[in-house]
Amino acid sequence: MTIERIRPFFSVIFAVVVLGLWELGVRLFNVSIFILPAPSQFFGSLIENWHGIMFHAEQTMYTTVIGFAIGVTLGGILGVAAGASRSVYQTIYPALVGFYSVPKVALVPIFVIWFGSGTVPAVLTSAVICIFPVMVNVAAGVATTEKDLEDVLRSLGASMLETLWYVVIPRSAPYFFASLKVAITLSFVGTVISETVAANRGIGTMMVRASADFDVPLVFAGLFLLAAMGIVMYAFFAVIEGRVVGWTKRDVDFAT
């Protein structure tokens, strides 16, 4: 058996080892369940409260995906505009940097004033948090597109939009897909932040209530679920990335 064969499982082995050490540590040192529950305890809580947790998880997932979609769309459009036009870049960039520097949790109360508590502020928080990384990446991709490649299209009489479609966008696609993996995990952060402040459904809400009830295993079950959802979505976009922009990998296997 070669090391290459088991390499894909290293990450799983690593996670299992960490959880195992955690379990061992908690039992060995007799840590109180109110401070740090053992994995067996919060997995137990996860199974026991499965239906209730799924009720909240569904909401979080749904909110995140919608917010992510909105944020990525806006970020993509802004990125193309900023990358393609120097004046757009110089006009909007400082404002966006300023906006992005504001902690997103500070925006939630404003969204609540405007739209009431619940799904809408969570969707918005999740959206605004992922606009920036997508935009910066896409703008970098657009701005570094080789002039020669654009000339190939222009010499055929292609319009600006066609040049964008046939050259600039495919050329920036790798940057875009790389940013999606970051954006989706940030989107979860945005959703949960908003849920902990102003919502009555969602993993964030559930964790706040559980901590008020001193149900620490449930809090950790929530954390674990968030981590799991983040990994699944990250992996999902990594697979899509590999399919769509595999040409950047220049891996001979990919072509045929």
Add this chain to the structure above:
Amino acid sequence: MLNPEAPVAADPLDAPAGAGSPPFLAFQDVVIEYGRGANATLAVDGISLDVADGDFVALVGPSGCGKSTLLKVAAGLVPTSSGTVLLGGETVTRPQKNVGMAFQSATMLPWRTTLRNVLLPLQIVRPHRSKFRREKAANIKKAEALLASVGLRGVGSKYPWQLSGGMQQRASLCRALIHEPEILLLDEPFGALDAFTREELWQVLQQLWQEKKPTVLLVTHDLREAIYLANRVVVMSARPGRIVHEERIDFPRPRRLSMMFSAEAGAIMERLRGKIDHVSLFGDEAAAGEP
């Protein structure tokens, strides 16, 4: 001291090759300046050149003399600072549909297979674009035939980065030809290739030209290439580029590579080289002499 303008032989330049018919491509007192103010670069200074329909003209000159610039102006990619370029009787102000262009680097789109790279012009250029989907099978067949004609049979499904530089350059030639342009603008298309591949592609290009008779303007820094391929070789001076000499090449076609070893070809080569050396000497002298 000699006037640097003196070598411009008025005679051969004023008589277009296909005397009688109006030129298909005409540069008229073209001046091109890049940038503005203090860091402006005068790339091309007053070029007039007529290219008859179906003619094959090679443009040679020291590097940086504005050869690529001139091609880009003809393609409508770069505007003239003064003077006009006429293509088929109309002033070129933007890219035209009947132009095929091959660039100094192969410029394949890396996310498209070779076949889809070659098909690109058919997706963009009118009237092909409107029937691209309907005639997909026919288009693919055409692209594959073209690829086969330059020795790239069966590589259509490969990505550009899976091809050698020479293969990419061949494919880029196919892309320039697929929409059957009336004029080919070729910018040192074989510059980056090894000698054997280059000579092979000369033959391929000559054959393609003899079959379809497009008008060709070929930029090259290889005098042998110019003599082997062209009907007329036009020599440009060092930057700012001016036309300083023209040579007719009347060898019968199809030309053979062995032709290059004939005394006649040698004499032409000598003359051209002399003009280019002459030119760069002048350039240096002028630069040194000026305060």
